[in-house]
Amino acid sequence: MSKYSVVGRRLPRVDALSKVTGEAVFSGDIALPHLLHGKVLRSPYSHAVIRRLDVRKAQGLDGVMAIITASDVPGYKKRSELTFSELPHLAKDKVVYAEQPVAAVAALSKEIAEKALDLIRVDYEALPPVLDPLEAMEPTSPLIHQDLYTNIIPNPEPGKKDRPSNIAYHVKINKGDLEAGFKEADMILENTYRTQKVHHGFIEPFAAVAAADANGKVTVWTQSQGLFIARQMIAQFLDLPRNRVKVIPVEIGGAFGGKTYQPLAPLCALLAMKSGRPVRMEMTRDEVLKDSRPAPESIITVKMGVTDQGTITAASAELIYDAGAFPEMSHGMFTSSNVFCQYKIPNLSLDTKDVLTNKVPSAYYRAPGIPQAHFAIESHLDIIARRLKMDPLELRIQNAAVKGDTLPNGEILPRVGFKESLEKMAEYLKQKGNLTGRNRGRGIACGFWHGAVGSFGAYIQVNNNGSVNLILGITDISGSRTSIAQIVAEELGLPLNKVTVVIGDTETAPWATMSVGSLTVYSLSTAVYRACQDVKAQMGSLAAKKLGADPSEIEFSKGLFQVKGNTEKSISFTEIARSTAMTFGKGPVLGRGALDGLPPAPTLSVHAADVEVDDETGKVRIKAYAVAQDVGLAINPLSVEGQIQGAVTQGIGWALMENYIFEKGVMQNTTLLDYRMPTATDVPMIEVLIVEVGSSRGVYGLRHVGEPPMIPVLAAVANAVHSATGVRFKELPLTPEVVLKGIKQRDK
Amino acid sequence: MKINVNGRDYKIAAKPWRTLLEVLRYELGFTGTKEGCGTGSCGSCTVLMDGKAVNACLVFIAEAKGKAITTIEGLSREGKLHPLQQAFIDEGAVQCGFCTPGVILTAKAFLDSNPQPSESQIREAIAGNLCRCTGYDKIVRAIMNAAQAADKGRV
Known part of the structure; x- marks a missing residue:
């Protein structure tokens, strides 16, 4: 019996x-009176100077209500110190990737807006595009941004500017003595692995609606993983104080990190201000693929030394990520805390670079940069296990990191359920039995997610019928509303239907960072737990007064406040709630909780993929897939399973089919038929083995759920394909064409 | 011209090259029908036309003339959810909810013609509906459960 109800x-x-009936409101569903339609003019070149930009003819078209270019952006005008690299929303003087926005139009109809785009004259002078990150790193390479200098972390000579470079970030981290570690090894293996650019694949395209009022305030409805971050982005663009921008949340039709960046909302807000009318903008799927912020290509070289007994003595990795045209983020920030963490490796080094190219900028996709790194490392371990004739799961159990180990970034690993997950998987596979049959194989891989934590507030308003409203400023992309409502119901002794979760707007909700990095439920639960304690304390002192007792004598159980040791003297949560709203009552109870500074709870995921490869066509079929993951405590097992099954399916798409195909930096496969994502026929039922080794941090022993199961999939599938075919693939995706070629080479 | 949506006739004055999707969403306000790609590749805009599942983004409004259209808003009757809607809720088959209306309507048309399907038949039937959140596992289970519930109901 669970101790929780x-x-x-x-x-x-x-x-x-609301979602099975079609009532749920997404940003494209927002309708306002006299709504205009906005469209974006995009660059056909991946690298070019804008010689002339003339909107006069378009301006004269009947029904065109506003046109904006970079010279209309208040945020650009004001901040003259802005560098090229900070101007992704509307290109100024130069375009650095194909489909980069150059101008935007608001008109009475979509058709008029599209016609107006055709009338905008842009003279480009094409420049040679830089498309290969290795070439981009060469000193002779053309520069994408003349004013960009490498951000070196840690920087040995702070403040020193060498010369501009296409390397945006360079992060280095070391532990132990690498050379000595390799000397101890009986075998040293070095390989280079490559992964392709992939998209989050959220089914809802970007859309935004904006309206400006006479006081110069602008209201925006947009699907954002962070309301307050969206507000900041829009306010900077418009050069408005943040309290003059209001962002209203809507349902989010899939995000996976891709809806942190706001490609439309700032443009939409400016068009609304300039036209004086509300404006709606929606991206086509083609625009979504070409101008959001997909995951970067990677080139990762791993070197690892092991003893004959299978003990890792040293490891190094050089990771190069193709950042695309803007330095949106540093992948080194993520690799430093997530790579080489799940094993005991006494001596190691990590060297991570984000390199600019003239392609669509890359940014956050479900564990940024980490599935790529794990594809390399976990493929590498698989090769080592085979050479040592060891069971791949056994090799991992032998080297598994445990509580107290020092991570590459110097942190000490807290309690984790890695060994428990590995053993659970071993037991499951034993029960299942060995895989038999021609062209079939099983692959094992593990993943580590350090986790992240946000800054959050939570309000709980007690209604006078004893129900509560939980008021949050964080949008729900993972089922967080339900999980958090379950915690409130548990803490306050209420049935779930007496808890209403309200996601407020930026004017009514308490501050929240973003729903990213599997941090939402983990961080929010602590803030909400504190708000519940606040409610109980306030209600408890009201109960004490009514019962003629001291507040310290009051205890709360099953919806009743009672005097300790006297079950006769009690009063219900509902009765007190009712009393607070009466005339001369004690005023409404509003509980408050906040969170900042909680450390994350590292989470590990262990995967096993069974595949069958058709040796005539090269098609890989996933026959079975299992995940053992320590989630600390599954607040809602349905949600936990759903997160894990969804992540595995995204990973299967990455491993087998998804890819950006470029020509001169222009993406060619811009429909969902050509950018193929897994359908229901491409995946099996996905077995989820929930492991619950409570974390020592946060409340309820929770850990992070959404990111970890994405991390091992690429390697698990590639290792299974190797096991089925004997061919080691070091580059993704494993399309039928690639696999067939590998099989043919094997048979030569 | 007249179309019938969820049992009610609507007189509309749309240009014949408008898609059924545009008319449903923007003229008639049935915003439960979603646009995910506009090229018939994702299935989010699936509605029933005379009982058959179609991508509303690929149907010109002229083709819908005189036809009976069912959108997600028309699936529940007198406040009672369709068994598929209930199964999707119970099984956890709904995550972001953007693909949900299309998947449910595809499943409805499918179960109407094949009331006792196998798992692989269900997977084939919904292969034109992309979902990026769930990994399809719980969706397939929900459809199986709805089929079984309906089967029990008949006995």
Whole structure:
């Protein structure tokens, strides 16, 4: 029997009814009176100077209400010190990737807006595009941004500017003595692995609606993983104080890191201000693929030394990520805390570079940069296991990191359930039995996610019928509303239907960072737990007064406040709630909780993929897939399973089919038929083995859920394909064409 | 021209090259029908036309003339959810919810013609509906459960 009554139960999501009936409102569903339609003019070149940009003819078209270019952007005018690299929303003087926005139009109809785009005259002078990150790193390479200098972390000579470079970030980290570690090894193996650019594949395209009022305030409805970050982005663009921008949340039709960046909202807001009318903008799927912020290509070289007994003595990795045209983020920030963490490796080094090219900028996609790194490392370990004639799971169990080990970034690993997950997987596979049959194989891989934590506030408003409203400023992309409502119900002794989760707007909700990095439920649960304690303390002192006792004598259990040791003297949560709203009552109870500074709870995921390869066509079929993951405590097992099954399916798409195909930096496969994502026929049922080794941090022993199961998939599938065919693939995706070629070379 | 949506006739004055999707969403306000790609590749805009599942983004409004259209808003009757809607809720088959209306309507048309399908038949049937959140596992289970519930109901 669980010690909890609401937490830990497989309850339907609180938002499910609105979604099966079509009532749920997404940003493209927002309708306002006299709505204009906005469209974006995009660059056909991946690298070019804008010689002339003339909008006069378009301006004269009937029904065109506003046109904006970089010279209309208040944020650009004001901040003259802005560098090229900070101007992704509307190109100024130069375009650095194909489909980069150059101008935007608002008109009475979509058709008029599109016609206006045709009338905008842009004279480009094409420049040679830089498309290969290795070439881009050469000192002789053309520069993408003349004013960009490498951000070296840690920087041995702070403040020293060498010369501009296409290397945006360079992060180095070391532990132990690498050379000595390799000397101890009986075998040293070095390989280079490559992964392709992939998209988050959220089904809902970007859309935004904006309206400006006479006071110069602008209101924006947009699907954002962070309301307050969206507000900041829009306010900077418009050069408005943040309290003059209001962002209203809507449902988010899939995000996976891709809806942190706001490609439309700032443009939409400026068009609304300039036209004086509300404006709606929607991207086509083609635009979504070409101008959002997909995952970067990677080139990763791993060197690892092991003893004959299979003990890792040293490891190094050089990771190069193709950042695309703007330095949106540093992948080194993520590799430093997530790579080489799941094993005991006494001596190691990590060297991570983000290199600019004239391609669509890359940014956050479900564990940024980490599935790529794990494809390299976990493929590498698989090769080592085979050479040592060791069971791949056994090799991992032998080297598994445990509590107290020092991570590459110097942190000490807290309690983790890695060994428990490995053993659970070993037991599951034993039960299942060995895989038999021609062209079939099983692949094992593990993943480590350090986790992240945000800054969050939570309000709980007690209604006078004893129900509560939980007011948050964080949008729900993972089922967080339901999980958090379960915690409130548990703490306050209420049934789930007496908890209403309200995601407020930037004017009514407490601050929240973003729903990213599997941090939402983990961080929010602590803030919300504190708000519940605040509610109980306030209600408890009201109860004490009514019962004629001291607040310290009051205890709360099953919806009743009672005097300790006297079960006769009690009063219900509902009765007190009712009393607070009466005339001369004690005013409404509003609980408050906040969180900042909680350390994350590292989470590990262990995967096993069974595949069958058709040796006539090269097609890889995933026959079975299992995940053992320590989630600390599954607040809602339905949600946990759903997160894991979804991540595995995204990973399968990455491993087998998805790819950006470029020509001169212009993406060629811009429909969902050509950019193929997994359908229901491409995946099996996905077995989820939930492991619950509580974390020592945060409340309820929770860990992070959404990112970890994405991390091992690429390697698990590639290792399985090797096991089925004997061919080691070091580059993704494993399309039928690639696999067939590998099989033919094997048979030569 | 007249179309019938969810049992009610609507007189509309749309240009004949408008898609059924545009008319449903922007003229008639049935915004439960979603646009994910506009090229018939994702299935988010699936509605029923005379009982058959179609991508509303590929149907010109002229082709829908005189036809009976069912959108997600028309699936529940007198406040009672369709068994598929209930199964999607119970099984956790709904995550972001953007693909959900299309998947449910595809499944409805499919179960109407094949009330006792196998797992692989269900997977084939919904292969034109992309979902990026769930990995399809719980969606397939929900459809199986709805089929079984309906089967029990008949006995």
